[in-house]
Amino acid sequence: MNSNVGGIDKILRILVGIVLIVLALTGTIGLWGWIGVLPLATGLFNFCPAYKLLGVNTCKVK
Incomplete structure (x- = not known):
């Protein structure tokens, strides 16, 4: 399972979820x-x- 969520996307998902x-x-x-x-x-x-x-990837680290 490779990371495909990163940066602001990750922070927004966590905040919206909470x-x-x-x-x-x-x-x-x-x-x-x-x-x-x-x-x-x-x-x-x-x-x-x-x-x-x-096929979307917002994570910059591979």
Whole structure:
């Protein structure tokens, strides 16, 4: 599994994931907030399966 998420993309994924999860925990946006687990996980693992399928790579380190 090669890294394909890097830089600002990684930071934004982690922040959006955390915000969505917090909003779900507080009941602000309901169960849909748990979708924030996906961007959080892809940001933490530096790998996005959708990027792999589309041939996108934002990680500068090979």
